[in-house]
Amino acid sequence: xxxxxxxxxxxxxxxxxxxxxxxxxxxxxxxxxxxxxxxxxxxxxxxxxxxxxxxxxxxxxxxxxxxxxxxxxxxxxxxxxxxxxxxxxxxxxxxxxxxxxxxxxxxxxxxxxxxxxxxxxxxxxxxxxxxxxxxxxxxxxxxxxxxxxxxxxxxxxxxxxxxxxxxxxxxxxxxxxxxxxxxxxxxxxxxxxxxxxxxxxxxxxxxxxxxxxxxxxxxxxxxxxxxxxxxxxxxxxxxxxxxxxxxxxxxxxxxxx
Amino acid sequence: xxxxxxxxxxxxxxxxxxxxxxxxxxxxxxxxxxxxxxxxxxxxxxxxxxxxxxxxxxxxxxxxxxx
Numbered sequence: 069x070x071x072x073x074x075x076x077x078x079x080x081x082x083x084x085x086x087x088x089x090x091x092x093x094x095x096x097x098x099x100x101x102x103x104x105x106x107x108x109x110x111x112x113x114x115x116x117x118x119x120x121x122x123x124x125x126x127x128x129x130x131x132x133x134x135x136x137x138x139x140x141x142x143x144x145x146x147x148x149x150x151x152x153x154x155x156x157x158x159x160x161x162x163x164x165x166x167x168x169x170x171x172x173x174x175x176x177x178x179x180x181x182x183x184x185x186x187x188x189x190x191x192x193x194x195x196x197x198x199x200x201x202x203x204x205x206x207x208x209x210x211x212x213x214x215x216x217x218x219x220x221x222x223x224x225x226x227x228x229x230x231x232x233x234x235x236x237x238x239x240x241x242x243x244x245x246x247x248x249x250x251x252x253x254x255x256x257x258x259x260x261x262x263x264x265x266x267x268x269x270x271x272x273x274x275x276x277x278x279x280x281x282x283x284x285x286x287x288x289x290x291x292x293x294x295x296x297x298x299x300x301x302x303x304x305x306x307x308x309x310x311x312x313x314x315x316x317x318x319x320x321x322x323x324x325x
Numbered sequence: 326x327x328x329x330x331x332x333x334x335x336x337x338x339x340x341x342x343x344x345x346x347x348x349x350x351x352x353x354x355x356x357x358x359x360x361x362x363x364x365x366x367x368x369x370x371x372x373x374x375x376x377x378x379x380x381x382x383x384x385x386x387x388x389x390x391x392x
Contacts, residue, residue: 087390087391087392088390088391088392089389089390089391089392090390090392091390097390110391110392111388111389111390111391112388112389112390112391112392113359113386113387113388114386114387114388114389115332115333115384115385115386116332116351116353116355116358116385116386116387118331118332118334118336118351122353122354122355122387123354123355124354124355124356124357124387125355125387125388125389125390126355126357126388127355135388137388138391138392140391140392150361150364150366151386153359153361153366154359154361154366154384154386155359155386155388157359157360157366157368157369158357158358158359158386158387158388159357159388225392226392253392273392274392275391275392276392
């Protein structure tokens, strides 16, 4: 059965969204993007260098990729709103990964400022995809504000620790059955991606786990398979957990000593 | 000459310099740029008529790798 991922009216066949940061070379990045099967990649907004050393980073991306600009590096709503408006002007896209950081050590989101920025940007016609702490109440507030999806973290950005609070993700899925939930940040290996998808995430956004692998293209393919395995398992439905064994082979009819 | 701040750095430009001229002078290969003047985005169509004044704060951004 076909299982496409619809986000803000756009249909994707891949449930993996990947970043463009931290790659050792543009060629490695391109190979990883191809291997991942992703159809959307994130980019960051940055001041142009004034020493004529700039190059067109976007030219290194597959033209078929949808580009999702982020507001990385913003520490308050006003800064994120300004960055979003610049991104929209330059890329002619309303899509935005909204990210307002609260602290440079953990890179945990400032949920209050994120919500404030989301309210303004939704009114301005942005398709807002907010990165936030994996909290159900915050998710509800962001959705009420008109965000197209919610993007809870699994673990700190770039930590590779995997889903630290599976109960929160499961509760969010159960309580918000119609919401689009994209796990953003913290995935380290394909089993982390599979776990997030098994818990009911609609998609996963990751960067470091692929970019920092010694073989990004191979890891990108592994992540693709992890996401697909988790999604298939979620749709199939898991068996109940039991404390004691339940024999798989018939006990009746076994020969006796 | 007019003193402005470009991407956080003080800079002198000829009087009557427009945003278009400034961007051309910087000779950046990327076409997908955005410009903010004193905190407000200036649409590309308005770059030729937007003349820089003393103490203007200009931000010119492009895109880089990110997550």
